Amino acid sequence: MDIVTAQEMYERDRVAMEAAGLDGKMLMENAGRAVTYDLLRHIRKEHTIVVLIGAGNNGGDGFVIARTLLNLGYDVEAWQVVPDAKITGDAEAHKRIFQASGHPYRLLKSSEDLNTSLGRADVCIDAMLGIGVKGRLKEPYVDIVRLCNEKSIVRLAVDLPSGVPADEGQEDFEAFQAHYTSIIEAPKQSAFLQHTQPYYGEWSVVEIGIPPKQLPDPRRRLWDGADVKRTLPERDAHSHKGSHGKGLIIGGSPLMPGSVAMTARASLRSGAGLIAVSTDPEAIPAISPYVQEATFVEGRDGGQVPDLEGYDGIAFGMGFGRDSKKENVVERLIEEKETPLLVDADGLYLLKGFLPALEKREAPTVLTPHPGEFAHLSGLSIKEILNSPFSHSKNFAEEHGVYLVLKGPSTIITSPDGEQRVDISGNAGLAKGGSGDVLSGILLSLMMQTEDVWDALSNGCFLHGTTADLLVQDGHSKVDLLASDVIEGLSRTFRTFSS
Numbered sequence: 001m002d003i004v005t006a007q008e009m010y011e012r013d014r015v016a017m018e019a020a021g022l023d024g025k026m027l028m029e030n031a032g033r034a035v036t037y038d039l040l041r042h043i044r045k046e047h048t049i050v051v052l053i054g055a056g057n058n059g060g061d062g063f064v065i066a067r068t069l070l071n072l073g074y075d076v077e078a079w080q081v082v083p084d085a086k087i088t089g090d091a092e093a094h095k096r097i098f099q100a101s102g103h104p105y106r107l108l109k110s111s112e113d114l115n116t117s118l119g120r121a122d123v124c125i126d127a128m129l130g131i132g133v134k135g136r137l138k139e140p141y142v143d144i145v146r147l148c149n150e151k152s153i154v155r156l157a158v159d160l161p162s163g164v165p166a167d168e169g170q171e172d173f174e175a176f177q178a179h180y181t182s183i184i185e186a187p188k189q190s191a192f193l194q195h196t197q198p199y200y201g202e203w204s205v206v207e208i209g210i211p212p213k214q215l216p217d218p219r220r221r222l223w224d225g226a227d228v229k230r231t232l233p234e235r236d237a238h239s240h241k242g243s244h245g246k247g248l249i250i251g252g253s254p255l256m257p258g259s260v261a262m263t264a265r266a267s268l269r270s271g272a273g274l275i276a277v278s279t280d281p282e283a284i285p286a287i288s289p290y291v292q293e294a295t296f297v298e299g300r301d302g303g304q305v306p307d308l309e310g311y312d313g314i315a316f317g318m319g320f321g322r323d324s325k326k327e328n329v330v331e332r333l334i335e336e337k338e339t340p341l342l343v344d345a346d347g348l349y350l351l352k353g354f355l356p357a358l359e360k361r362e363a364p365t366v367l368t369p370h371p372g373e374f375a376h377l378s379g380l381s382i383k384e385i386l387n388s389p390f391s392h393s394k395n396f397a398e399e400h401g402v403y404l405v406l407k408g409p410s411t412i413i414t415s416p417d418g419e420q421r422v423d424i425s426g427n428a429g430l431a432k433g434g435s436g437d438v439l440s441g442i443l444l445s446l447m448m449q450t451e452d453v454w455d456a457l458s459n460g461c462f463l464h465g466t467t468a469d470l471l472v473q474d475g476h477s478k479v480d481l482l483a484s485d486v487i488e489g490l491s492r493t494f495r496t497f498s499s
């Protein structure tokens, strides 16, 4: 499923009209009807419904929705919240159809009247503003949004909760707080950002007849379970341990042995053939009982770098420490240019001074920062990153020729040529030390089992988050879930998603 900006969405409407001959009124009818049937899942026959209709095409959708609900026999009050003169174009055409169908609407004169109406209602449908919103809401929208948000009422939004910008990069807004949003055609960037996503509530996407084959590719999409089923490699019956990758994990220290232990165990639980660990010898007794299948390699004494040859993939950094004396390891890893390399956690701090050298590497380099680590690497503030994660990730990945996995509730995975995939699996049970180490292990393992690093990373993020979701659905809670539970839960997720 594509993820679009407002501009890209307008472009889709244009393509539908010019290339396929659909006209705007037809699209609005399709949109309004599709949204109505989607919203009906949240409405009961005995409910009283208020539909709020704004000035643009989102308001036009509102007239279609109100008409469809009235035709179906629901108890609906349609409120046009702007003067008649503001309803123009396709929206005006649908207003005429609404009236010609014998349905009345109420015109907002004072918010007192609307307040009374909302006070009687069970459900409020926000068809005021969509992707056309510019800047902060003006009156009368601010007042109405506040009234709706303070009422104990089911709040459903059409396309976007009014006031929420469609695109990243805008933080100054006030908006309708939806319990559920029925998104038209494709999710907008703001459905995935920390500061705007909560306004959507739950959401899903309705199809309105725009022909997919005619559409430009935004090179930004949601990665879901169907994608995983389609791309996760099968395990060949005649395979041997060498066919599934021999991985090296460099990390851990006497005070942080657990991180590398979890990475190694997660890697093996995700199908890696062999895993070797290079760590401080003092940490080995703490690691080996937890992951008996792993071997240990020498070479961390006195700042020595282990032998890096003969591996199908290397993961570096978890629990390693940030002492700059250890930077020699980074230099050596970059030189080992033909082996895929994943860098996480402390490794990302040590890597910062060597970013320009990454372009020498021939095999893929994968960086897996959370926003704090990405801020350190990029020199941006965490706030800048959270406000515009799509563009900052893209710029960074393209500039340094790396795969960037920017972790969070919506994880954005960017390829060196700027294509993006978003994984929204996972829950706050993962907001705990160790979750990232487990993810690194899964990613290392999947990277070694396919030529397609891009799919491996996307699948790894999905399997990690989905495992946490499955564990929380049954057995665990978000409070008690541990990173090590996620490792043990992988078996169920692989059973579900492997063919």
Ligand SMILES: NC(=O)C1=CN([C@@H]2O[C@H](COP(=O)(O)OP(=O)(O)OC[C@H]3O[C@@H](n4cnc5c(N)ncnc54)[C@H](O)[C@@H]3O)[C@@H](O)[C@H]2O)[C@@H](O)CC1
Residues within 6 Å of the ligand: 013, 024, 027, 028, 031, 032, 055, 056, 057, 058, 059, 060, 061, 128, 129, 130, 131, 132, 133, 134, 135, 136, 137, 138, 139, 141, 158, 159, 160, 184, 208
């Ligand atoms: N052919 C199309 O273009 C289709 C559009 N659709 C709907 O149309 C929406 C986009 O339509 P529009 O481009 O008309 O945009 P909107 O419906 O978001 O409305 C734009 C209007 O809001 C006003 N406005 C903008 N910012 C404001 C602010 N901060 N405070 C107060 N008023 C503000 C503008 O002056 C303009 O009148 C989509 O979100 C979707 O719901 C659907 O009907 C499908 C087809």
Ligand SMILES: Nc1ncnc2c1ncn2[C@@H]1O[C@H](COP(=O)(O)OP(=O)(O)O)[C@@H](O)[C@H]1O
Residues within 6 Å of the ligand: 345, 369, 370, 407, 408, 409, 410, 411, 425, 426, 427, 428, 429, 430, 431, 432, 433, 434, 435, 436, 437, 438, 439, 464, 465
């Ligand atoms: N609230 C959340 N919802 C969904 N996923 C989350 C949430 N918090 C964290 N995660 C996921 O958990 C992992 C945490 O990684 P990271 O921050 O590196 O943790 P650590 O370094 O403590 O192991 C990432 O994959 C991230 O996407």
Ligand SMILES: [K+]
Residues within 6 Å of the ligand: 058, 126, 127, 128, 129, 130, 157, 158, 159, 160, 161, 162
């Ligand atoms: K809306």
